[in-house]
Structures are given as structure tokens and as C-alpha cells.
Amino acid sequence: MGKERFTINPFPALALTDDEKDQLLELGRTIIEANFERDNPFFKGGRKVDPNRWKLAKERERMKVYTERPEYVGDDAMSNASSTKLPAI
Numbered sequence: 449m450g451k452e453r454f455t456i457n458p459f460p461a462l463a464l465t466d467d468e469k470d471q472l473l474e475l476g477r478t479i480i481e482a483n484f485e486r487d488n489p490f491f492k493g494g495r496k497v498d499p500n501r502w503k504l505a506k507e508r509e510r511m512k513v514y515t516e517r518p519e520y521v522g523d524d525a526m527s528n529a530s531s532t533k534l535p536a537i
Contacts, residue, residue, distance in 0.1 A: 497514055500517070500520065501516060501517060501520045501522065502514035502515070502516060502517065503515050503516075503517050
């Protein structure tokens, strides 16, 4: 299958009011700001991950992918049902 497999959009166009468009833009800004706040300590801390929380899953060239260890029980754990934080990918 080539790259042309997604040339036709299977979904109908959305008809949004100006108010709905503004609400979606505000939601996007809110999510982005929350992610900046959450990730800022990582960048300011020298971009080091906590090996007790994260396990290296894959590495290619200069990119590393981590998964959260299932035994991690911190307040910010993605498996914590009472956490108000959004999971990160």
C-alpha cells in the first residue's frame, strides 16, 4: 500500500459555529499549557528520566521511547485512578 491510501477523507466536514471554534481553540491552548507545566521540570532538570518510574522500551538514532513501569505507584502514575493529570505518550 502506498502513501495514497489516505487521500480520501472518510469523514464528513464539520460545521462549527464561531463559538464552537473558539471553545475548541481554548481547549487546545489549555491542553498545551498543562503539558508545558507538566514537562517543564523534565527540561529544567537536564532531560533525565526517573529510572524507577520509566523503563527504556526502544531506542533508535537519538530518540528513546519509555514506558511507565507497572509497579510505579507515585501520585503522578498514569495508572493512578485518582490522578487529575492527563497521560502522556
